[in-house]
Amino acid sequence: xxxxxxxxxxxxxxxxxxxxxxxxxxxxxxxxxxxxxxxxxxxxxxxxxxxxxxxxxxxxxxxxxxxxxxxxxxxxxxxxxxxxxxxxxxxxxxxxxxxxxxxxxxxxxxxxxxxxxxxxxxxxxxxxxxxxxxxxxxxxxxxxxxxxxxxxxxxxxxxxxxxxxxxxxxxxxx
Numbered sequence: 001x002x003x004x005x006x007x008x009x010x011x012x013x014x015x016x017x018x019x020x021x022x023x024x025x026x027x028x029x030x031x032x033x034x035x036x037x038x039x040x041x042x043x044x045x046x047x048x049x050x051x052x053x054x055x056x057x058x059x060x061x062x063x064x065x066x067x068x069x070x071x072x073x074x075x076x077x078x079x080x081x082x083x084x085x086x087x088x089x090x091x092x093x094x095x096x097x098x099x100x101x102x103x104x105x106x107x108x109x110x111x112x113x114x115x116x117x118x119x120x121x122x123x124x125x126x127x128x129x130x131x132x133x134x135x136x137x138x139x140x141x142x143x144x145x146x147x148x149x150x151x152x153x154x155x156x157x158x159x160x161x162x163x164x165x166x167x168x169x170x171x172x173x174x
């Protein structure tokens with residue numbers, strides 16, 4: 001789901017595919033016990049991307065990165081729309097859902113900007129808000145999720161800008 005195969009891949013396509021790969025990791029479904037649903041997968045993509053966008057925002061002066069963030073944003077939402085249509089959603093449902101998803105993405109982005117400044121209890125609340133509205137929180141191992149995203153955030157913020165421009169995102173959670 002959500003992947004693209006082309007011989008000459010641009011950096012936004014490469015980054016998108018890597019983020020989808022990270023978001024589909026069995027860790028989220030087998031260890032954290034998240035339900036494997038379309039909505040959860042999208043939210044995981046949004047959370048992963050938000051850390052890259054925060055990194056890009058810190059590099060305000062780099063126009064290449066600003067253009068890349070817009071390209072990533074556009075590409076993500078094109079792919080989500082395509083997947084919704086493949087699942088059989090009609091025009092009205094797709095348009096309504098896309099508006100809601102764009103709002104949700106910006107909400108996630110704003111909340112995760114303060115991720116490294118909040119304690120673990122607040123992080124649990126952040127993740128619960130997006131990833132567990134239909135799931136009993138006691139079934140989820142949100143501390144494992146926090147550990148994962150703490151390491152992912154550190155990885156992203158240590159990522160050289162050239163890696164982002166090349167679409168090189170080789171995060172390994174261990």
